[in-house]
Amino acid sequence: MNIGLLETGSGYWNALIWIIVTVVVGIAVLWLRSKGEEKYKKNTNQTKPFLSGNPEVSKEDSHVGASHIYWGFTEALKKYYEPLVKLHTGDINDYSGWIILMMAIIFIIVGVS
Amino acid sequence: MSSILMHAPALVIALPLLAAFITPVIGRFNRKAISWFVAFILGLTLLLTLLIARHILSNGSLIYVFGASEVGLTLPSGYTVPIRIIFHIDGMGIFMGLITAVVSFLAAVYSISFMEQHSGLEKYYTLLLLLATGMFGMEFTGDIFNFFVFLEIASIASVALIAFRSTLFDEPAEAGFKYMVVSSIAALMVLFAVGLFYGQYGVLNMATIAKVLQFTHLDKIALILLLTVLAMKAGSVPMHMWTPDAYSEAPAAITMVLVAASQASLYALFRVAFSLYNVTLNTLTVGWIIIILGVLSMFIGVTMAIIQKDIKRLMAYHAISQTGYMLLGVGVGLAVLANPVALEKFGIKAMEGGIFHIMNHAMYKGLLFLTAGALFYRTGTRDLNKMGGLAHNMFYTTIFFIIGAAAIAGIPPFNGFASKLIIYESVYQFNPLLSIIAMLVSILTLASFVKVFHSAFLGPKLEQYKSVQEVPKSMVVAMATLACIIVFFGLFPDLIVKYIVHPAVMALINQAQYTATILGGM
Numbered sequence: 001m002n003i004g005l006l007e008t009g010s011g012y013w014n015a016l017i018w019i020i021v022t023v024v025v026g027i028a029v030l031w032l033r034s035k036g037e038e039k040y041k042k043n044t045n046q047t048k049p050f051l052s053g054n055p056e057v058s059k060e061d062s063h064v065g066a067s068h069i070y071w072g073f074t075e076a077l078k079k080y081y082e083p084l085v086k087l088h089t090g091d092i093n094d095y096s097g098w099i100i101l102m103m104a105i106i107f108i109i110v111g112v113s
Numbered sequence: 114m115s116s117i118l119m120h121a122p123a124l125v126i127a128l129p130l131l132a133a134f135i136t137p138v139i140g141r142f143n144r145k146a147i148s149w150f151v152a153f154i155l156g157l158t159l160l161l162t163l164l165i166a167r168h169i170l171s172n173g174s175l176i177y178v179f180g181a182s183e184v185g186l187t188l189p190s191g192y193t194v195p196i197r198i199i200f201h202i203d204g205m206g207i208f209m210g211l212i213t214a215v216v217s218f219l220a221a222v223y224s225i226s227f228m229e230q231h232s233g234l235e236k237y238y239t240l241l242l243l244l245a246t247g248m249f250g251m252e253f254t255g256d257i258f259n260f261f262v263f264l265e266i267a268s269i270a271s272v273a274l275i276a277f278r279s280t281l282f283d284e285p286a287e288a289g290f291k292y293m294v295v296s297s298i299a300a301l302m303v304l305f306a307v308g309l310f311y312g313q314y315g316v317l318n319m320a321t322i323a324k325v326l327q328f329t330h331l332d333k334i335a336l337i338l339l340l341t342v343l344a345m346k347a348g349s350v351p352m353h354m355w356t357p358d359a360y361s362e363a364p365a366a367i368t369m370v371l372v373a374a375s376q377a378s379l380y381a382l383f384r385v386a387f388s389l390y391n392v393t394l395n396t397l398t399v400g401w402i403i404i405i406l407g408v409l410s411m412f413i414g415v416t417m418a419i420i421q422k423d424i425k426r427l428m429a430y431h432a433i434s435q436t437g438y439m440l441l442g443v444g445v446g447l448a449v450l451a452n453p454v455a456l457e458k459f460g461i462k463a464m465e466g467g468i469f470h471i472m473n474h475a476m477y478k479g480l481l482f483l484t485a486g487a488l489f490y491r492t493g494t495r496d497l498n499k500m501g502g503l504a505h506n507m508f509y510t511t512i513f514f515i516i517g518a519a520a521i522a523g524i525p526p527f528n529g530f531a532s533k534l535i536i537y538e539s540v541y542q543f544n545p546l547l548s549i550i551a552m553l554v555s556i557l558t559l560a561s562f563v564k565v566f567h568s569a570f571l572g573p574k575l576e577q578y579k580s581v582q583e584v585p586k587s588m589v590v591a592m593a594t595l596a597c598i599i600v601f602f603g604l605f606p607d608l609i610v611k612y613i614v615h616p617a618v619m620a621l622i623n624q625a626q627y628t629a630t631i632l633g634g635m
Contacts, residue, residue, distance in 0.1 A: 015526035066497030
């Protein structure tokens with residue numbers, strides 16, 4: 001039976017087999033986990049986060065906002081992002097200009113080909 | 114052939130079109146009945162579309178000649194070219210029709226609760242029906258001037274719907290205005306191209322134009338005009354900038370339909386390249402133009418998405434990025450169209466990946482926009498910085514978001530993975546670098562949606578959202594239906610590819626079949 005068997009051009013993909021494998025691996029992981037150390041003391045320093053010795057901030061204040069996520073990524077790619085963001089002017093004249101520019105480029109490429 | 118099936122192509126257009134004008138009348142008597150009436154009409158349209166799909170997938174293309182003594186009479190006695198408007202629905206047309214039918218029906222279901230508190234509902238639903246009419250027409254028509262008319266119907270309805278929430282000259286109005294300008298440019302260029310065809314060949318039927326097309330200088334100009342503006346309407350970089358404006362300001366259900374409307378333009382682009390021009394053009398050059406547009410859209414779309422703070426703007430940039438995958442897959446198919454060995458080896462598969470991705474994208478991006486709408490419905494904001502901890506109160510929305518996000522990021526076993534895998538593997542055989550870029554974009558897509566998930570759903574309950582509840586049932590039902598489709602397509606992609614996608618691809622490639630359906634053995 002080939003239910004779910006997708007031919008991808010260079011190989012095959014079957015989501016049902018993937019799910020079965022995932023479930024088997026998941027069960028194995030849970031079994032391994034169950035063999036781990038259980039002798040820790042609840043509600044002591046053993047179960048609290050350690051933030052370089054600083055007191056833990058309240059849960060409400062610890063949520064990282066969207067603007068701060070991937071700060072390092074965008075900072076590292078500043079030289080890529082600065083001109084790219086500048087191109088998105090929000091000006092409809094520029095939007096129209098891009099259409100005309102692309103039309104001209106495609107005109108040249110198709111024209112000479 | 115039953116009479117309903119015989120007239121189904123016309124009914125799919127006529128039903129929403131007539132209902133659009135009946136809706137305001139119903140609204141005069143019972144405001145609440147409008148939403149249910151429109152959902153019923155679009156449900157009926159979906160059933161008709163399914164009926165057409167079943168017929169086409171087992172018997173081949175369906176023809177409907179308006180005004181003829183018989184619906185299949187393309188060439189009346191004494192005529193050598195078709196003179197009437199003909200609907201020509203093949204595997205590709207019905208593939209797109211199914212997307213439009215599902216998406217517009219679910220938009221109506223979602224809107225029952227989502228738009229309940231808004232005024233002007235009769236206008237909203239009239240415009241939604243007109244938008245659906247326009248999209249169906251674009252996908253079913255075999256007449257290029259008729260295509261222009263339906264493109265205009267869809268564009269004008271879209272403009273009004275984007276600006277629907279506008280109170281004065283604020284952001285929705287601005288977004289609507291911008292879309293109106295770019296749509297007008299597109300419509301003018303399409304009309305100009307239609308004029309070039311008609312001036313040379315004296316025909317408007319696409320199959321007939323394809324048959325007589327000689328790829329003159331004027332045909333080249335028509336191709337350039339159509340290629341550029343249809344790519345722009347599909348949201349391709351660098352002509353994509355209207356997309357985040359329009360998608361973010363439109364009501365969530367409309368944004369979902371706008372995605373499908375953009376895909377109708379993408380369909381038209383493919384129809385022009387394959388069915389109209391096919392190997393008369395330099396397929397390698399035009400194929401590479403589409404591939405480059407695709408790669409630019411994929412990469413710039415996703416990198417712009419990562420830095421967004423407005424949830425719908427972020428998703429809009431992802432829509433641009435995902436369009437890139439479709440352009441890439443189908444572009445590779447076009448690039449090797451004149452090379453039968455390469456076409457057979459990987460070209461058809463690349464096209465299957467690209468075309469399958471159109472349907473997958475409509476489903477998961479639709480779902481994601483609906484979840485964004487659900488968040489807006491309960492929190493009143495689209496700003497991710499102001500959200501947090503909503504998973505505590507919105508369980509179903511959270512689950513639907515996870516499904517949509519996993520699908521768009523190409524995580525197995527969801528549908529996005531299946532189409533992306535076909536694209537990766539087939540495109541790799543054409544050019545490995547393109548495939549690597551596509552995979553990198555998927556990783557960035559995942560990163561971006563992890564950001565949304567963390568910002569909106571995770572974390573402790575925020576004080577201002579402590580009383581937030583799950584969204585009403587009609588919104589949950591619409592989202593759940595899309596989630597089920599995504600899971601089903603992900604689990605059984607082989608069925609979708611075999612019965613829907615492959616016939617669509619073959620309908621595009623086989624130009625001789627396309628012309629012969631209308632012109633017979635001429």
